[in-house]
Amino acid sequence: MSSYSSDIFHELSEYTAPSWVGDLKILPKRQVTLAVKPTPIHRWNITEIPEDYTIYIKRDDLTGCSLSGSKVRKLEFLLADAMVKGYKSVITGGTTQSNHSRATLVAARQLGLDCHLVLRSREEIGESYSTSGNFIMMEAGSPNIYILPWQPFTTETFENYIKHLAKYIGETTKSIPYHIPCGGDNELAIFGYISAWEELMKQKVHERYDDIVFANGTSGTAIGLGIGNYLTGSKLKIHPVLTSSTIELVQDKMDKTLCRFGLDVKSKDLFDIIDGYIGGGYNVYTKEDVIINQSTIRTTGIYCDPVYVGKALKGLKTELRINPGRFKGKRILFIHTGGTFGMMEKDIAKIIHTNESTKRIKQWCDVFPTFINTESVDCLRTK
Numbered sequence: 295m296s297s298y299s300s301d302i303f304h305e306l307s308e309y310t311a312p313s314w315v316g317d318l319k320i321l322p323k324r325q326v327t328l329a330v331k332p333t334p335i336h337r338w339n340i341t342e343i344p345e346d347y348t349i350y351i352k353r354d355d356l357t358g359c360s361l362s363g364s365k366v367r368k369l370e371f372l373l374a375d376a377m378v379k380g381y382k383s384v385i386t387g388g389t390t391q392s393n394h395s396r397a398t399l400v401a402a403r404q405l406g407l408d409c410h411l412v413l414r415s416r417e418e419i420g421e422s423y424s425t426s427g428n429f430i431m432m433e434a435g436s437p438n439i440y441i442l443p444w445q446p447f448t449t450e451t452f453e454n455y456i457k458h459l460a461k462y463i464g465e466t467t468k469s470i471p472y473h474i475p476c477g478g479d480n481e482l483a484i485f486g487y488i489s490a491w492e493e494l495m496k497q498k499v500h501e502r503y504d505d506i507v508f509a510n511g512t513s514g515t516a517i518g519l520g521i522g523n524y525l526t527g528s529k530l531k532i533h534p535v536l537t538s539s540t541i542e543l544v545q546d547k548m549d550k551t552l553c554r555f556g557l558d559v560k561s562k563d564l565f566d567i568i569d570g571y572i573g574g575g576y577n578v579y580t581k582e583d584v585i586i587n588q589s590t591i592r593t594t595g596i597y598c599d600p601v602y603v604g605k606a607l608k609g610l611k612t613e614l615r616i617n618p619g620r621f622k623g624k625r626i627l628f629i630h631t632g633g634t635f636g637m638m639e640k641d642i643a644k645i646i647h648t649n650e651s652t653k654r655i656k657q658w659c660d661v662f663p664t665f666i667n668t669e670s671v672d673c674l675r676t677k
């Protein structure tokens with residue numbers, strides 16, 4: 295098995311695919327080290343799990359700090375491509391809460407590239423504008439943000455806005471930015487999770503776990519892990535949990551991507567897609583969802599955002615209860631794909647602050663009405 299990458303962060307290195315990759319039709323040539331790897335795996339003692347199951351968690355939320363989550367693995371290939379081709383800037387987009395856009399901005403800045411972002415917003419921009427933690431980080435780090443009002447765009451329509459801006463920047467600055475599709479959604483990015491499979495093999499994934507569960511958006515994580523599992527013997531059962539879209543659209547997209555890689559296999563042979571936990575749609579969540587995630591934090595110290603990881607966890611817990619037969623075994627590896635900054639949002643703060651079941655904030659003087667006085671009196675006496 296070959297390996298990849300320079301040990302020195304931000305340096306371009308040759309990417310040598312592991313031998314099991316064989317002759318995939320698409321292979322990157324370069325990688326730039328951005329993520330802290332390998333990410334650790336540990337037991338995750340979440341509540342309400344049937345007794346005979348053991349849950350482990352792979353902490354891809356720990357691929358970095360401001361630069362964190364699953365998207366960083368993908369950017370190692372996308373930004374390497376931009377650098378090799380001599381681009382001075384990148385352009386991408388998403389929503390104002392987009393983890394991908396925040397990670398792209400941070401990584402681009404670290405590599406000395408300029409970054410342009412097209413972001414869709416549900417709120418109007420004004421003086422008191424504040425949305426998610428991701429947006430605050432993007433605004434702090436980039437002067438090049440273009441806000442589009444919220445509309446039910448297709449991916450294609452939204453990409454057209456990004457292309458339009460790229461053309462405009464090219465004409466006005468004579469330097470066209472490198473276009474990264476929304477969510478980092480292309481074949482190069484999928485190598486982030488093909489190489490994560492290599493990392494998982496070093497972490498003995500074949501021996502230690504039966505099933506893998508994680509949040510699914512663009513399906514890049516799923517396809518990378520699915521290809522790794524397939525080409526190394528398909529020993530695990532992989533369950534992407536939908537956080538948006540429909541199962542039909544997701545399968546169709548996955549099948550087309552697998553075909554572009556030259557693989558003669560279908561998504562239904564690679565995945566058991568878990569549906570039914572999207573709730574009101576992408577980035578729509580209820581007060582109850584936030585309170586459940588809060589309880590996970592309080593019992594295990596792991597933060598789950600309500601857009602991605604919280605939905606995947608809800609899917610895992612519920613399916614283990616109502617449909618355990620869909621899992622291959624009893625040792626389940628959950629991949630935490632990040633999104634923690636999505637927790638830092640004013641609506642979530644309000645729900646946590648007013649959660650009656652956890653009256654955490656107490657006024658010191660209500661609990662210890664005399665202590666301060668006593669201490670200050672003591673203090674005065676010793677002088």
Ligand SMILES: Cc1ncc(COP(=O)(O)O)c(C=O)c1O
Nearest residue numbers: 393511512513514515631632633
């Ligand atoms: C935190 C987080 N988890 C999961 C996903 C979904 O990953 P993928 O797009 O590879 O399916 C995303 C982004 O889309 C994300 O930001």
